[in-house]
Amino acid sequence: MEKRRILIVDDEVEAPRMLKRLLEMKRPYEVVLEHDSRRALSTTLSFKPDLILLDVIMPELDGGDVAGLIRRTEAVSDVPIVFISAVAQPIEGYPFLSKPASLDQVLACIEDALPS
Numbered sequence: 001m002e003k004r005r006i007l008i009v010d011d012e013v014e015a016p017r018m019l020k021r022l023l024e025m026k027r028p029y030e031v032v033l034e035h036d037s038r039r040a041l042s043t044t045l046s047f048k049p050d051l052i053l054l055d056v057i058m059p060e061l062d063g064g065d066v067a068g069l070i071r072r073t074e075a076v077s078d079v080p081i082v083f084i085s086a087v088a089q090p091i092e093g094y095p096f097l098s099k100p101a102s103l104d105q106v107l108a109c110i111e112d113a114l115p116s
Contacts, residue, residue, distance in 0.1 A: 003030040004114060007049035009040045009066060010084070011058040015099075019053075022103050023110075037061040041069045044076050051114050053097075053106075056085035064091060080113040 006029050010016045013035060020031040034043040037058040044052065052070070056063035063083055071077050082095040090096035095113050097105060 001028050003028045004051070005029070005047060005049045006031045006051050006053060006110065007034060007040075007044060007047055008032070008053045009034045009037060009043075009058075009063075010053075010055040011035055011037065012055070019103075019106065023106070026103065026107065027110075037063075037066050040066045041073060041076075044070055044079065045073070048076070049079055051110060052079055052081045053084050053110075054081050056083050056088035056091070063088075067091075067094070080115065082109055082113050 008016045016033050020033055023029045023031050032047050034040050038060050054063045054066060067081050083091050084097040084099060086099035095109055097109050
């Protein structure tokens with residue numbers, strides 16, 4: 001079975017690192033972390049994820065800015081994005097997870113958002 005590719009863009013370090021380990025243990029996922037929102041688009045272009053978990057509140061570019069860049073870039077414009085945040089409200093048109101989310105909640109959201 002081919003591994004599904006997930007990119008996590010979050011300025012935090014520890015929680016995304018733990019989520020990466022858990023996701024890779026539970027499902028056939030290959031997970032890459034990007035902690036600098038300014039590099040999120042280039043990482044998306046090079047990694048070619050099947051789905052992006054995107055933090056909303058980040059320095060430099062926030063999640064909405066990053067999503068806009070991705071949506072305007074033809075090569076990756078159709079990659080599903082799930083926003084995840086502890087403080088922000090859901091963003092219209094995108095799936096949303098509130099931090100902290102249980103692993104089961106994250107997995108269910110990913111499975112719902114991944115294309116078949």
